[in-house]
Amino acid sequence: MSDALEIRDLHVRFHTRRGLYRALNGVNLRLARGEVLGIAGESGCGKTTMGLGVMSLLPRNASYPQGQVVFDNKDLVNLPREYSERVGDRFSPKQNERILRRVSKAMAPIRGRRISMVFQEPMTSLNPVLPIGFQVGESIYVHDPAQLARRVLARSKATPELTRELVSLLAATHGDETSVRKFAAEHDLAGIEEQALFVWSRGDIHISRKEKAIRALSGQPMNFVERWIIDTVVRARSIPWYLSRIPILSRIVRRVLMREGNRKARELLTSLGIHHAERVVRMFPHELSGGMRQRVVIAIALANNPEIVIMDEPTSAVDVTVQAQILELVKRIRTSVSASFIVISHDLAVLAEVCDRIAIMYAGRIVEVAPTDEILHKPLHPYTQMLISAIPTLEGKPVEGIQGDVPDMRAVPSGCAFHPRCPFAFEKCREVIPTDLPHGSDQLVACWLYEGK
Amino acid sequence: MATVTESKARFDELRLSGKVFLSNKTAVVGLAIFLVFIGDAFLVQVAPGVLGVQYPDSVVPPQFTQTNPECVGTAPEAPSFNHLFGTIQYGLSGIGCLDLLQLVMKAIRIDVAISFFIVLVGAAIGTVVGVVSGYFGRWLDEAMMRVTDVFFSVPFLILALAVGFVIGRTLVNMALALIIIWWPLYARYGRSLTLSTKEATFIESARAAGSGRLKIIFRHIMPNVLPPVLVQISLDVGTVILIFSTLAFIGFLPSNALVPELGAIASIGLDFVALGDWWPVIIPGAVITMFSLAVNLMGDGLRDVIDPRRRS
Amino acid sequence: MMIAAYGLSKFFPIRGAFRSTASLKAVDDVGLKIQNEQVVGLVGESGSGKSTVGRCLIRLLNPTDGEVLFDIPDSELAEYEKARAAAATERLDAIADRFSLLRRSSSELRPLRRLANIVFQDPYSSLNPRMRLADIISEPMLSTQFCSRAEAGIRARELLHEVGLPEFFEDRYPHELSGGQRQRVAIARAISTNPKLLILDEPTSALDVSVQAQILNLLRGLQQKYGISMLLITHNIAVVAYLAEYVYVMYAGKIMEWGDKRKVLRDPQHPYTKALMSSVPVIGETMTRTVLRGDPPNLVVPPLACRFHPRCPVAFEVCGWSADEVVEDLEYLLAGKYYGTFGDGVHVATEGDRTIVVQGTTDAQRISELVAREQEEIRSLKGIKAVDVTADATLIHLHEPIEPDMYPSTDGREVKCLLFRTGALVPAATS
Numbered sequence A: 001m002s003d004a005l006e007i008r009d010l011h012v013r014f015h016t017r018r019g020l021y022r023a024l025n026g027v028n029l030r031l032a033r034g035e036v037l038g039i040a041g042e043s044g045c046g047k048t049t050m051g052l053g054v055m056s057l058l059p060r061n062a063s064y065p066q067g068q069v070v071f072d073n074k075d076l077v078n079l080p081r082e083y084s085e086r087v088g089d090r091f092s093p094k095q096n097e098r099i100l101r102r103v104s105k106a107m108a109p110i111r112g113r114r115i116s117m118v119f120q121e122p123m124t125s126l127n128p129v130l131p132i133g134f135q136v137g138e139s140i141y142v143h144d145p146a147q148l149a150r151r152v153l154a155r156s157k158a159t160p161e162l163t164r165e166l167v168s169l170l171a172a173t174h175g176d177e178t179s180v181r182k183f184a185a186e187h188d189l190a191g192i193e194e195q196a197l198f199v200w201s202r203g204d205i206h207i208s209r210k211e212k213a214i215r216a217l218s219g220q221p222m223n224f225v226e227r228w229i230i231d232t233v234v235r236a237r238s239i240p241w242y243l244s245r246i247p248i249l250s251r252i253v254r255r256v257l258m259r260e261g262n263r264k265a266r267e268l269l270t271s272l273g274i275h276h277a278e279r280v281v282r283m284f285p286h287e288l289s290g291g292m293r294q295r296v297v298i299a300i301a302l303a304n305n306p307e308i309v310i311m312d313e314p315t316s317a318v319d320v321t322v323q324a325q326i327l328e329l330v331k332r333i334r335t336s337v338s339a340s341f342i343v344i345s346h347d348l349a350v351l352a353e354v355c356d357r358i359a360i361m362y363a364g365r366i367v368e369v370a371p372t373d374e375i376l377h378k379p380l381h382p383y384t385q386m387l388i389s390a391i392p393t394l395e396g397k398p399v400e401g402i403q404g405d406v407p408d409m410r411a412v413p414s415g416c417a418f419h420p421r422c423p424f425a426f427e428k429c430r431e432v433i434p435t436d437l438p439h440g441s442d443q444l445v446a447c448w449l450y451e452g453k
Numbered sequence B: 001m002a003t004v005t006e007s008k009a010r011f012d013e014l015r016l017s018g019k020v021f022l023s024n025k026t027a028v029v030g031l032a033i034f035l036v037f038i039g040d041a042f043l044v045q046v047a048p049g050v051l052g053v054q055y056p057d058s059v060v061p062p063q064f065t066q067t068n069p070e071c072v073g074t075a076p077e078a079p080s081f082n083h084l085f086g087t088i089q090y091g092l093s094g095i096g097c098l099d100l101l102q103l104v105m106k107a108i109r110i111d112v113a114i115s116f117f118i119v120l121v122g123a124a125i126g127t128v129v130g131v132v133s134g135y136f137g138r139w140l141d142e143a144m145m146r147v148t149d150v151f152f153s154v155p156f157l158i159l160a161l162a163v164g165f166v167i168g169r170t171l172v173n174m175a176l177a178l179i180i181i182w183w184p185l186y187a188r189y190g191r192s193l194t195l196s197t198k199e200a201t202f203i204e205s206a207r208a209a210g211s212g213r214l215k216i217i218f219r220h221i222m223p224n225v226l227p228p229v230l231v232q233i234s235l236d237v238g239t240v241i242l243i244f245s246t247l248a249f250i251g252f253l254p255s256n257a258l259v260p261e262l263g264a265i266a267s268i269g270l271d272f273v274a275l276g277d278w279w280p281v282i283i284p285g286a287v288i289t290m291f292s293l294a295v296n297l298m299g300d301g302l303r304d305v306i307d308p309r310r311r312s
Numbered sequence C: 001m002m003i004a005a006y007g008l009s010k011f012f013p014i015r016g017a018f019r020s021t022a023s024l025k026a027v028d029d030v031g032l033k034i035q036n037e038q039v040v041g042l043v044g045e046s047g048s049g050k051s052t053v054g055r056c057l058i059r060l061l062n063p064t065d066g067e068v069l070f071d072i073p074d075s076e077l078a079e080y081e082k083a084r085a086a087a088a089t090e091r092l093d094a095i096a097d098r099f100s101l102l103r104r105s106s107s108e109l110r111p112l113r114r115l116a117n118i119v120f121q122d123p124y125s126s127l128n129p130r131m132r133l134a135d136i137i138s139e140p141m142l143s144t145q146f147c148s149r150a151e152a153g154i155r156a157r158e159l160l161h162e163v164g165l166p167e168f169f170e171d172r173y174p175h176e177l178s179g180g181q182r183q184r185v186a187i188a189r190a191i192s193t194n195p196k197l198l199i200l201d202e203p204t205s206a207l208d209v210s211v212q213a214q215i216l217n218l219l220r221g222l223q224q225k226y227g228i229s230m231l232l233i234t235h236n237i238a239v240v241a242y243l244a245e246y247v248y249v250m251y252a253g254k255i256m257e258w259g260d261k262r263k264v265l266r267d268p269q270h271p272y273t274k275a276l277m278s279s280v281p282v283i284g285e286t287m288t289r290t291v292l293r294g295d296p297p298n299l300v301v302p303p304l305a306c307r308f309h310p311r312c313p314v315a316f317e318v319c320g321w322s323a324d325e326v327v328e329d330l331e332y333l334l335a336g337k338y339y340g341t342f343g344d345g346v347h348v349a350t351e352g353d354r355t356i357v358v359q360g361t362t363d364a365q366r367i368s369e370l371v372a373r374e375q376e377e378i379r380s381l382k383g384i385k386a387v388d389v390t391a392d393a394t395l396i397h398l399h400e401p402i403e404p405d406m407y408p409s410t411d412g413r414e415v416k417c418l419l420f421r422t423g424a425l426v427p428a429a430t431s
C-alpha cells in the first residue's frame, strides 16, 4: 500500500528582523495509511512548523527553499517552493503573501477536508463569540456541504417502512457497518447510514429509544425551495455559484445546511464522549473546560472524515486526568475511523501510549524513526537516549539532563546539529551532516556512530 | 572574551532598535524634521547670531521705532528673495518690516521649549500619581480616578481658558493651565501600565525577597512603565504645540505681550488676511502643523521600537 | 519543624458577583508540615490551590483563616498541638505569638524573608526584564539587609557559579537567556540569603524534559549541600517522585492524602490519588487505567461533603450527593436508558435538599430495582436511602452526607476519604 503522506527533504526558513531561522533542515518522513506517527523533540525543534508546513499554513515570512510534501501524488508545497527558488535571498514576505493566497485556493479541497489539524492552542483555534455547534457545523459546511445535503436528502427519501427495515437490519447484524452501507446504497439512501450507525452505537440510551430515534430518520419534511436546494447541492457535490452568490437565496442555503451542520455537530460531540451534547452545542468556548474544548477541536478536525489528522500537542494544555481522557479518546478514534494520524508532543510518554511509530526531531531534522517499542527500549541515536534518560519516573530513578541548550536556529551547528551536546561526537560529526542510516528492518537513525553497521 | 560577546550582544540590541526605527520611512522623515526644529531652537538659545536672529525673546527689538522710523506703518511684504517668508506688521497701526522667517525661528524655540515643558511636567506628575494609585489601589485609586474623571468630563480648551482667566494670561500661566489639563491623561496611562505590570510575577518575587513598597515602585514598576510613557510623551509634544498655539491664536496671550509664539504671530497675521495677505497666517500655521506631524511620525517609529512584536 | 500550617483557608472574593458574599474557595482547611531539611511535594491538578497554599505559607497572600507557624522547635510544636486539641486558646496564643507568621507586621516580616523564599513557574515573567542579573540576584540580600552592596555583588557572582552559569552573565539581561538559564537565575536569587525554606512553585513545568532534568539535579544538589527544606509544588508527579520524601495530594482546595512518597505513589489509598496515579502515562507500560469522568469542580459552589464525589469511582451513600445530582442521573435513566420501561411522561424534580419526587409513576419497585442495578455504574444512585410512593408519584429520600476528615491509614499516612472512617455509618464493603 502506498503512503498516506510523504515528506521529502523539507526545508523551511523564517525571515525575521532578528535573522534567518532555519526551522526545518531536510525533514524526511513517511506516514503509512492507518498509522499513528508520533513526533517528539524539545521545544523550538520545528515540530509545529512541520505540521503547519504540511498544511501550507505557515505565516508569510516562511520560505520553502527545498523539499516536497507528497499527498495523493501531488506536491503540496510546490508553489511556495518555486517562489523561494526563484527569488533566493531576495525573499519578500509581501510577495510571498500573494503566493500564499494562491496556495490557499489550491489547498481548499484538501485543507480541513482531507488533511486536518488540531492546533496547539485550543482556545485560539475556536472563535470566542460563536457557539460550539455553529463552529463544528460550519467546518463541515465550508469544506463539504454536500455531506450535509446528503444527510437531509436521505431522511426525506426514507419511508417509515425502510427505516423499520433498517432497524431490523441493525438488530440482526449487531450494527455491522458494511451491511448498513450496502442497505443505504441499495435503497438510494446515501447519508442515512452514518446517522443510523451513530444512534445505534450510542451507549447512553435504551434500545427502544434508539429504535424510535432511527425510525424518526424518515420523512424529513421539506418545502419546495429546500428540496430544490438540497437536490442541487447533492448533485453538484458542492454549493454551485448561483446558490452561494445570490443574496437571499444564499441565506436560505446557509440556513438549511447549517441546521443540519448543528445536528451533525451534536452527533460528533456525543460520539467523542461529551454528555448532553445538545446543551454543549449552544455554549461558547469560554464556558467549556480545557478538556471539553480539546474534544470540540478534535471534533472539528474529524468532522469531514479526513484521511490525515495532525494533532499538535493535543494534551499539553490539560491536566493529567484530562490528558488520560484525551489519550483514551485518541486510542478509541484511531480504531473507529480510517484516518492516519500525526501526533506531535514534547512528552514521549504521551506518544508511547498512542503511537505505532515515533520520530525524534532535533534542530529541524528527524534524527531517528522507529516503531514505538524500539525507540523506547533500544534507542540508537545519542539524543534519543539522553532524552529518554532525562524523563523522571514514578520510581524516582536518577535523571540526567542534556548539557547545553537547544541550538539557536539562526546558527545551526555544522555537521550533526547535536554535536555540541553529544558526548560521542567525533571529527566527522562536526563536518558532515549524517544521512539516514537504516537499522534493522524499520529503524532509521541519523548518526555517524552507526555508519557501516 | 566575555566582555567582547557582552558588548556585542548589547550592540546587537541597539542595532536592532535602529533597524526597526529606520525601516519605518515616515518615522525617519519625522525625525529629520524634528532635528531641524530642535537645531533651530538650540541655536537661537546659544548663538542666535548664527541664524541672524536678534532679541530672541521679543517680537520687536526694543527702541525699534527709534532706529527704524521708516518701518512704522509699513504694510507686510509678500515672500521674496530678501524675505523668504515675507514680512509682517505687528499690530494694525504698528511696526512693519518684521522678517517673518526670523520671527518663526524665534518662535520655534519658545514653542518647542514650552511644549516640552508642559508635556514633561504633566507626564512627571501624572505618571507618579498614576503609578502610586495603581500600585496601592483601594480608596486612593478610587479618589485619584474620580479626580481625573472631573478633568476628563470638561472640554479641555474651555478648562484651559478658565484656568488662564483665573490665574492671569501670560506665557507661563498658559503653560501651567495646560499642565493642569494634561497630567490626568498621564495619570490614567501610568495607572493602566502599573496595573498590568503589577500582575507580573517578578513583582511578587520582589515582595518575597523582602523589598518594600517604595523599592518595588521605583526599582520594578517605574522602569517598566517609563518606556511606553516616553513614547507617549513624544507623541504628545506634537499635540500640545497645536493646542498651545491654538490658545495663543484665539487670544489667550494678550496682544501686547510681544511674545514670539507661532499661534500669536498667526493671530497678528489674521488682521491682514482681509487685505489678501496670506503668508502671515499660513506660514506660522504650516510650521506648527509640520512640527506636530513630524513628532507624531517619530513617535510611531519609537512605538515600533519598544513593541516586541515589531522587533521580531 | 520548619513550617506547620493548620486549617489554612483562602477564599477569594468574587468581584461583580450578584451576591457580594460569593467567594472562590481556593484553599479550604489545609494542614501541612515540613520538617527541617525535608523536601515535601504538593501535587494536584491545576486550579486545585497548590500555588495559593505556597503563597499563603510565606505570606505573599494573607490567608482567610488558619495558622502558620514558622521555624518552631518540635517541643513547642507538640505543645501547640496539644493545646489545639484541647482548644486551650490562651496557650495557643502564647505559642502562636512567638512563631506565627500571620501575626507578624510587615516590618517584622522583612528579616524573616531571609529565611524563606520562592521560585516561580514561569521563568519569563518572574525576572524583571529591565534589571541586570547581578541586581536580580542581589535584590533579596539588599532588601533584607543580609549584607552590604559590595558583598552582595561578590556573592551574586559566586551564586551564578553555584547554579552553573558563567560569572560574566552578571551584566546580562533576562531576555538574553534561555528558559533553563533563567530558572537557574531565579534559584540563585532565591538561595542568596541562605534561606532555610524554599517554596518551589512548578519550578520545571515551563521547561523541556532535558532542561528539567538539569534543574532537578541542581535543586537536589543544593538541597543536599545546604540542607534547605523545600516545598515542591507541581502537577508532575514524577518530579515529586524524584525530589521529595513526603507528598501531599491536593484536589479542589483540600488535601486528599499525605504520606511517605514511596508509599503514596506506589500504593495510593485515596480514590483520587489512585485515579491520578493511573492517569500518568508511563513509558513502556500498558496499563488499564481509571479514567475519571468530568472535570474538577467549580470552587465557588463546591460539591457537598467530599469534594471529589462527583468524579469518584467508588463514591458511596454519604459522600455528599445532592438532590440535584441525583435528579440529573435519574432523569437520564428514566427518560433515556429505561425509556422502554417508563415511556414518556415521567418527570423528576427536587423537593427540598434531601427529597426527590418522580411524577408520572408509582412503580417504586421498579425504581428500586433499577437503582440497585445501576448504582455501581452511576454512583449518585448510591445516595438514595429509600423509595416511597404517594398517591400519584414516587418519593425518593437521600442519605445525609458526612464531611470527610483526615483519617489515619496504613504506614502513618492520612487519607481524607470516608472509606477510611472507622465505624463508618455505611460499611465500606458496599463498593
Ligand SMILES: Nc1ncnc2c1ncn2[C@@H]1O[C@H](COP(=O)(O)OP(=O)(O)O)[C@@H](O)[C@H]1O
Pocket: A014, A015, A016, A021, A023, A041, A042, A043, A044, A045, A046, A047, A048, A049, A050, A059, A061, A409
Ligand atoms: N512565525 C515565526 N517567525 C519566526 N520564527 C519562527 C516562527 N515560527 C517558528 N519560528 C522558529 O522556528 C523554530 C521552530 O519552531 P516550532 O516549529 O514552533 O517548534 P516546536 O513546535 O517544536 O516547539 C523555532 O526556533 C522558532 O523560533
Ligand SMILES: Nc1ncnc2c1ncn2[C@@H]1O[C@H](COP(=O)(O)OP(=O)(O)O)[C@@H](O)[C@H]1O
Pocket: C012, C024, C026, C044, C045, C046, C047, C048, C049, C050, C051, C052, C053, C299
Ligand atoms: N488572586 C486570585 N484571585 C482570584 N482567584 C484566584 C486568585 N489566585 C488563584 N485563584 C483561583 O484559585 C484557584 C486555585 O488557584 P491556584 O492556587 O493557582 O491553583 P494551582 O496552583 O493548583 O494551579 C483557581 O481556581 C484560581 O482561579
Ligand code: SF4
Pocket: A381, A382, A383, A416, A417, A418, A419, A422, A423, A424, A425, A426, A429, A434, A446, A447, A448, A449
Ligand atoms: S553524528 Fe556524531 S554528534 Fe551526531 S549524534 Fe551521532 S555521534 Fe553524536
Ligand code: SF4
Pocket: C270, C271, C272, C306, C307, C308, C309, C310, C312, C313, C314, C315, C316, C319, C404, C416, C417, C418, C419
Ligand atoms: S469520601 Fe472517599 S469514597 Fe467518598 S467520594 Fe470522597 S473519595 Fe470517594
Ligand SMILES: [Mg+2]
Pocket: A047, A048, A049, A120, A313
Ligand atoms: Mg510547537
Ligand SMILES: [Mg+2]
Pocket: C047, C050, C051, C052, C201, C202
Ligand atoms: Mg499554580
